[in-house]
Amino acid sequence: MEPLYGVLDMLVLRTLLFGPLHGYAIARAIHDTSRETLHIEFGSLYPALKRLELKGWIAAKWEMSEHKRRAKVYRLTPAGRTRLRQEKSEWAEFVSAVARIMKPAAREIDS
């Protein structure tokens, strides 16, 4: 019980499949793609990016953003791609295990 940690990491990696992005844009992308459901606080996003970089799943480079501001642009590394696949399948397994418990069961119906 703890595939829970790491969902944010997975979302970040997934978002970078679209192409390199800076942190601010990653947060916006996750927010928008989830239709406003997922809010990523910068206080959790930036540490997450640091984590991922440290592990080698993503790589960073300072560049200029669309708005002519300095921005650290992150891109997925090959190792990151592999990692993403792994996290994705663990997540799917976890979700379906939770679903098995949550769905109404026979036991409950005849009680």
Added chain:
Amino acid sequence: MEPLYGVLDMLVLRTLLFGPLHGYAIARAIHDTSRETLHIEFGSLYPALKRLELKGWIAAKWEMSEHKRRAKVYRLTPAGRTRLRQEKSEWAEFVSAVARIMKPAAREIDS
């Protein structure tokens, strides 16, 4: 972003819909129902039970287990039932938001 915390709580509440159980049995039930996918450490389960009791979602009573050992038996309170419904719908919303991000998107296909 943090409906993550609380999944264990939800699973416990859900498990108690089957009827009152003691902690040890709750862990076993979750483990079994999830087909061995979800392992609940006692070090996280018991604090979780204490939390839930403190909030009034569950109530405890010392009784004898099937094996004639003293066991703290927990049952769902009415407030707990309400809470369960709420957590269930939040969880569903969260899972589908994550799914929206994870599924292959048009953007990615033509890149």
Added chain:
DNA sequence: GATTCATGAATAGACAGTCTTGATATAGAC
């Protein structure tokens, strides 16, 4: 033109909450 304000972008630290690990306790079953 100068000043003010909102926005884009990143960082850092204090704190809270959860989970893991590992140790300890007790009592009945074999």
Added chain:
DNA sequence: GTCTATATCAAGACTGTCTATTCATGAATC
């Protein structure tokens, strides 16, 4: 006696929140 059932607690790791700070730019206002 040892194994299983049942519960508790404390230390530590990790994530996430909240809040503040910094710096640059574009837009609005005077």
